[in-house]
Amino acid sequence: MIRDGGLKLENQLCFSIYAASRALTKKYRPYLDNLGITYPQYLVMMVLWEREVISLKELGNKLYLDSGTLTPLLKRMESMELLKRERSKEDERILCVTITEKGIKMKKKAIEIPECILKSLNNEISFLSELKSNIDKLLLDMKVKEE
Amino acid sequence: MIRDGGLKLENQLCFSIYAASRALTKKYRPYLDNLGITYPQYLVMMVLWEREVISLKELGNKLYLDSGTLTPLLKRMESMELLKRERSKEDERILCVTITEKGIKMKKKAIEIPECILKSLNNEISFLSELKSNIDKLLLDMKVKEE
DNA sequence: ATAAAATACATTGTACACAATACAATTTTA
C-alpha cells in the first residue's frame, strides 16, 4: 500500500516557508517603494550599512546569492548611485562594493522599517524571535550538509 | 539616539525565511530534475494529484500565486503534457486545469521525495512539524491582516 | 434589455534566482 500523505500540499514544510517568504517580502514593499529599492536590494543595503566596503564574494556568502544574481542587481544599484563597483588594486579579480553618501543617507529613512514590520505582524516578539532561531537552526543544518 | 539593531541582517526574521526558502527549494532540485519539473511546477502537481481538476483562480488561491505567474507556468506544463488547459463550458472566463495520464503516472516517481527530503534534513520530525505549524500561524496572521 | 460593474484570465515589463558556461587574473605545480 502506498502512503501519499507526504505529497499533500498542506503537509509540506517547504511550501509553508516558500509561501511565508513571499508574503513577508510583500509586507516590505510599501516601505521599500518609498526608498525606491526592492527587498534583495534592501538586504544589500543592510550589509553596507554595517560595513561600508565588501567584496562581491563575501556579500554573496552573507546573502546566499551568487554572481549571476548579484552582478546585475549591483549594477542597478550603482546606476541609482547607492554604491560603487570597482576592482581591488591588490587583486584585480575581486570586485569591491562601496556604499556612497546617498546610500549612507538612506539609512535614516530606513531606520523605522523593522519596527513597522514587527508591528504589522502583531505577534508576540518572543514567538517571532523563537521562530527565527528555529529557522536559523534549520538553515545551519542545511549549510553543514552541503559540504 | 538612533537604535539600528533592527537594521542588522542577522536580526531579520524575513531574511532567515527568505534564505531558508531558497535553500530548501534547492534540496528538491536533484529529485525534481529526475521528473523534469521545477519546484513551483511540483507544487502544481501536488494539487493536481489531490484534485484532478481545478480552476486557475482556485489554484492561485492555494499556492498564493497570480495569473501572471501561473499562466506561463501552466503553459510550459501543458507542453510537457502533464496537464490540459481548457475553458469551462458553463463560464468561458474560467480556465480549467486537468491532469493528464502522464501527470498521474508521475506521482509514482514522486512518492518518495518527501521522505528523502525529511531524511536529508536530519532533524527531529517533531522539531520540523512544530516549525511548520509556527510558520503557518505567521502566514495565517498575514493573510488575515490583508483584508 | 442594456450600460456599467465585476470577474477571470492573459499580457507586458521589471527584477530576481540559479545552473551552466566563459573568462581573466592569480596561484600552484611540474
Next chain:
DNA sequence: TAAAATTGTATTGTGTACAATGTATTTTAT
C-alpha cells in the same frame, strides 16, 4: 617558469514572481 589548476566575476538562458494593464465574459443595476 611555463603550463595547469584555482579563484572571482560576468554572461547566457530559463523560469519564476508580481505590479500594472488589457480583454473577453458574465453579472448587476437601471
